[in-house]
Amino acid sequence: MINANPVPGTSAAVDFVDAPDIRHFLSGLLLFNGVDIRSVGPFLARTHRQDVKAGEVLISPNIRNTRVFVILSGALEVRLESADSPPLTILHPGQCAGEMSIIEEKDPSAWVIAARDCHVMVIEQDILWRMINVSHAFARNLLVILSSRVRSDNQVILDSVGVLREFERHAVTDALTDLHNRHWLDNMFRRRLERCLKDDTPTSMVMVDVDEFKQFNDRFGHIAGDRALRLVAETLRNNFRPGDMVARFGGDEFCILLPGAEVEDALACSERARWAVQNATETDPAAPRITLSAGVAATEAGDTLEVLIARADDALYRAKLGGRNRVAS
Incomplete structure (x- = not known):
């Protein structure tokens, strides 16, 4: 999809942003919604596509992450307790992973693992910051992604509290009569x-x-x-x-x-x-x-x-x- 590391400002970068199919494809990704592709084109040309096999780990807790992975096809799973635990959520094409640990400058808190064979767009940390600096639309989209992630985390917390309360109710309630036990x-x-x-x-x-x-x-x-x-x-x-x-x-x-x-x-x-x-x-x-x-x-x-x-x-x-x-x- 994307050339491997051409130098910004070269004809490779110009050819890249001028390709109609590339511009159309990127506009369908939340991260690039409303972004003038020409403004970030030199940096986009330094991204690359990675083929990921089902079960392959892209991000692990306590291991520094320097990349954002934008899902082009397939799906990624986010797991909290261990790499073998049930997935907390599933990320689909157009969504991305890895941005929070880069923004926070902290090690990741979860595993990100390919649910099935995937294609992902890989954006290195320095390229991410440069695109943020040159495009307000790109920065806004990143904030939207972070905000939705927080809302999703809040919903998980609410759901967990609901489950906990249900367990507590069962712990003090007689199953047959619904009286206290x-x-x-x-x-x-x-x-x-x-x-x-x-x-x-x-x-x-x-x-x-x-x-x-x-x-x-x-x-x-x-x-x-x-x-x-x-x-x-x-x-x-x-x-x-x-x-x-x-x-x-x-x-x-x-x-x-x-x-x-x-x-x-x-x-x-x-x-x-x-x-x-x-x-x-x-x-x-x-x-x-x-x-x-x-x-x-x-x-x-x-x-x-x-x-x-x-x-x-x-x-x-x-x-x-x-x-x-x-x-x-």
Whole structure:
């Protein structure tokens, strides 16, 4: 495509910029968009084309880079962690690589590797600076490329933050019921309980259990059991107060912390949830019948989370002994 190193100002450079196909081709590249090719022609004549095989490394971290590679055909991959890591992005014809490390005068921070066989236009560092000095349009295009690179990096960061938040959500969320899980309960219930005790705020806890759930699973199967647990979870969400903290304790047990609630308030919420579950299965003839038992305990001075859970669990045991499908304190 481009002659190898003719001296600027010679007839080779003039012939180069006068070639219509060359001018048309370069005008299609972002870096040369709107650039008067005659103004940079002597320097363009000192660029050259390089054939790159798939898998060939053009740029490596911690190795000084002195070239800009403009992709003429094929594609280049940018990889961050290692040369074998999945590509962060793919560069296509018209895009370039290597400009940031030259502008910053720092070693590259990523690998640039040919995704497949490529042709690239190679611009040496000193030629790049000379074209910047003689052409405002060329300098503007380079700024546009750098700006788009920054925006792309910002989007990668935003996407990474989104993925991280999704991982965090899964780490504290029960996959079946979409309630908070035991890990979240141990952390957040403890912190809220300590704050309530410090502020002398009345607080109650409710332990909920699906009655005879093992027999239910044995009779109707685990798919029906999963549906039952999701129904219970949704019912608890809808029948306790917005500020109450609902979590799946494990298996068919659920735990609710009610900051600011006396025992009577917790009993009323629990009874409302118990009735709602019973009513949901009684009014649907196709639904297997399920019922809840619940135990309620109020905080006492010096309580820990474990002590409060144990007291609510004792109350739940009393509800079971009393015949199930009831609330006890």
